[in-house]
Amino acid sequence: MTLLTKSHVKLPQRGRPRSEESRQSILLGTAAILAERGYEGLSIEAVATKAEVGKQTIYRWWHSKADLVIDALSELAAQQVDIPDTGSVTGDLRELLKNAFFVLTATPSGNAVIGLLVATQRDTRISKVFRERFVEKRRGAVREIFQRGIQREQIRANLDTDLIIDLIYGPMWYRLLVGHAPLDEVFADTLVEQIMVLLKE
Amino acid sequence: MTLLTKSHVKLPQRGRPRSEESRQSILLGTAAILAERGYEGLSIEAVATKAEVGKQTIYRWWHSKADLVIDALSELAAQQVDIPDTGSVTGDLRELLKNAFFVLTATPSGNAVIGLLVATQRDTRISKVFRERFVEKRRGAVREIFQRGIQREQIRANLDTDLIIDLIYGPMWYRLLVGHAPLDEVFADTLVEQIMVLLKE
């Protein structure tokens, strides 16, 4: 029994344990610099300085800038996407979009997200993680709103869900990146209005 | 005679005239590298090498990388966007999108355009030029299709045109950048299908 237990036990931790404080500091610093200067403007040196950490401590745990950004992104993505529940699909979508617009235009996270999107164009690993951990989460929120709407019979059941989600988030990204028109409440309202037409057929 | 000619010229054009060959070579090289390595991966050094030109010749005529990219972009954007005319709005939109998808996914221009979009995030001047010379042209094409459709009474007249255009091009950019689904003919067809619902109310 003892032997069994022992075989289960992990190897005893040797040496000084990794500093959780440093890890946090590095990931936060990475996110901050990403927001300020974008992916290409992010240097390990700057992260080390900002996080008050030795460069080696970064290189010890992440072997590339992309790796670091992926982890920072994960930390960022871990933020709870709260799915509004106003009782109607229209209300839920409006709320969801307004929150998203606010985060993207009025918080540092917005810039960081743009930086991340830029980063995805340079590294497919980042692209994958960005899609799985960030984009999918937000698409999932819409899917849940739709399901609730179907159950309540507010919208029709035979939706091409993925396409509709592209029609919701696509214009958002388009405006955010091209900047030809603002991401404001009017846009949220009119966009949702059009989407509702499609949801009710 | 030579003297006479010179006296005619207002600006006394001294020294060797600017090499048009070099100018073309530089702009083409810039576009090529933009396509290969993106905006941040573009260095004047690399352009000079590729264009077989001295670095100083670039700096003499363009103040910055952004300046250079803007000019290269103008050259690129000068490409005629031909507006399809199949007789129906549905057909026109399908054609327009399929062409756009092809260019973006199967030609070097696609990468260059993504590179440019990335560049816009770092420089508002580039952003402006990109919008005016590139985006607007393509939005204009859709507007023309809509106008013809209204004249033919294929679609209703009281459209929120700009919003509908966002609903067309937004999903395209979204898929191009995020890569969660392909930019293929099926997508073009289903996207246009949904848009047509909105155009007919």
Next chain:
Amino acid sequence: MTLLTKSHVKLPQRGRPRSEESRQSILLGTAAILAERGYEGLSIEAVATKAEVGKQTIYRWWHSKADLVIDALSELAAQQVDIPDTGSVTGDLRELLKNAFFVLTATPSGNAVIGLLVATQRDTRISKVFRERFVEKRRGAVREIFQRGIQREQIRANLDTDLIIDLIYGPMWYRLLVGHAPLDEVFADTLVEQIMVLLKE
């Protein structure tokens, strides 16, 4: 006496005693690396790795690289400076110098000793140890040779001993460090020849 001293001190000797095995391993490792890579190429890190010892175990017992090297050299050579006794001062000095030349030029100790010299320039504590443990021992050997010579009436009694010793060891160091001429037997012979002139007046 030793016993008395010990009983007086009555060191409480609590906790785990110092590991003699580690001590040996460290000193041997130091000597080995010294031989391979010289004084400048010696790092505490490398010693710890080679000796399979934690770095702290080194820092706990030695304050600096120079400290460590001094101990390693002492251990390695057992460093008994055997004072030759050939019957004549001339013979004794020749023997002494030839031995010294051999050690300095044909063993790793030569390089190590030079490295130590540099270290002494920055740390007076090390300088003191180096003088007491290395230099004085060798100067004492010459003093003993002189005393025997005086007793045998081979040399005069009123010597400025310290100055003469400088005249013996000085040229040795000079050639060792500057390398403008070899530390060979010819040098030993001619040097002793000149010194004998001064010893006999």
Next chain:
Amino acid sequence: MTLLTKSHVKLPQRGRPRSEESRQSILLGTAAILAERGYEGLSIEAVATKAEVGKQTIYRWWHSKADLVIDALSELAAQQVDIPDTGSVTGDLRELLKNAFFVLTATPSGNAVIGLLVATQRDTRISKVFRERFVEKRRGAVREIFQRGIQREQIRANLDTDLIIDLIYGPMWYRLLVGHAPLDEVFADTLVEQIMVLLKE
């Protein structure tokens, strides 16, 4: 003929010429830091910062710290070894040694020279330069003093000059490095006294 001519013609200087201003700034900065922090405390990084120069500009022209220090010292001191001429060999040697003692003990050059010695042990090229530019110059001074003394018949002609010079400079280095006794005027006087015995037989 053409070939011959070509071989005579200097290569046309291509590219930007070396900046004399930077060269001066680097050497002055090196000298300043040498004085402040000594040889071991001198880092290329610090020199670059102080001289307001890119690190590469230092590495382009000097292979190592020792190289740089050699040039800085040469420049700084212009290093005229003035050979005293008091009329007697005794007086000349006394003067020469007292000057040397002063420079070595009371100026930053002393520390620098010691630092250079280490470097010579790791790099024979530096060793060579050190010998030729520093040591030989000073040995030459003694040779000249001896020649004048021989002409004036103050000393015998059949000297083993190199050995005697070792007997003069050796003790100086020995005391400088080991520090067992001071480099003072008393030492200069008694050392010269002994040397004179050998010079007169």
Next chain:
DNA sequence: AACTAACCGAGACGGTACGTCTCGTCTTCGC
């Protein structure tokens, strides 16, 4: 037998400096 103190190995920590690289700029040459 339990407790305590000092050791041990391992290895992470914040740092400094290394020598290399590439950037955009500057400065010269010869055509």
Next chain:
DNA sequence: GCGAAGACGAGACGTACCGTCTCGGTTAGTT
């Protein structure tokens, strides 16, 4: 003016060690 060449200031790269700190574990007394 142009191409080419190459030095320049700047600053990030990834590595090597520094000397310190912090773990789990050992090895002796002392209680």
